[in-house]
Amino acid sequence: MDTAATGLTFRDATDADVDALVALVESAYRGDDSRVGWTTEADILEGQRTDPEGVLDVIKSPDSRLLIVEQERRIVACCQLEHRGDHAYFGMFAVSPTAQGAGLGKTVIAQAERQARETWGVSEMHMTVISVRDDLIAWYERRGYRRTGRMTPFPYGDERFGIPQRDDLQFELLVKPLV
Numbered sequence: 001m002d003t004a005a006t007g008l009t010f011r012d013a014t015d016a017d018v019d020a021l022v023a024l025v026e027s028a029y030r031g032d033d034s035r036v037g038w039t040t041e042a043d044i045l046e047g048q049r050t051d052p053e054g055v056l057d058v059i060k061s062p063d064s065r066l067l068i069v070e071q072e073r074r075i076v077a078c079c080q081l082e083h084r085g086d087h088a089y090f091g092m093f094a095v096s097p098t099a100q101g102a103g104l105g106k107t108v109i110a111q112a113e114r115q116a117r118e119t120w121g122v123s124e125m126h127m128t129v130i131s132v133r134d135d136l137i138a139w140y141e142r143r144g145y146r147r148t149g150r151m152t153p154f155p156y157g158d159e160r161f162g163i164p165q166r167d168d169l170q171f172e173l174l175v176k177p178l179v
């Protein structure tokens with residue numbers, strides 16, 4: 001899909017995109033590069049956010065889509081959509097740190113919600129966010145997501161998800177009706 005007004009192109013990821021997607025996700029959340037944007041997790045997690053195998057699993061899964069957003073042929077954002085019965089799961093959301101703060105994230109999430117509703121006929125979008133990420137949760141709340149108070153533990157000890165710098169990390173489920 002091309003949105004000419006914004007110069008953005010949305011498409012499904014392919015195997016050829018894996019390395020660029022890993023680099024994008026890492027740059028948005030980890031290390032010094034992530035500090036350029038506001039979505040950094042560098043103060044609460046070190047190590048990796050994802051890896052090529054994890055990205056490829058999403059691309060290959062029959063119930064998932066990994067949506068890529070390009071601007072001038074450069075990948076500037078991505079998100080995962082996964083069909084889970086009556087709802088869709090929204091994950092692996094990343095916007096290039098140099099493109100943050102200009103409304104791109106709002107555009108991407110709105111497009112993802114539209115596609116989930118139109119493709120799968122789902123009535124809700126679910127996501128999980130690290131519960132100490134107050135600024136990020138507030139951003140999602142402004143987009144219509146609500147906190148549920150339903151928590152799942154952070155996978156401490158599994159470095160595929162990063163190396164925690166605090167001992168109070170957990171994921172909270174956020175939900176938005178897609179009507």
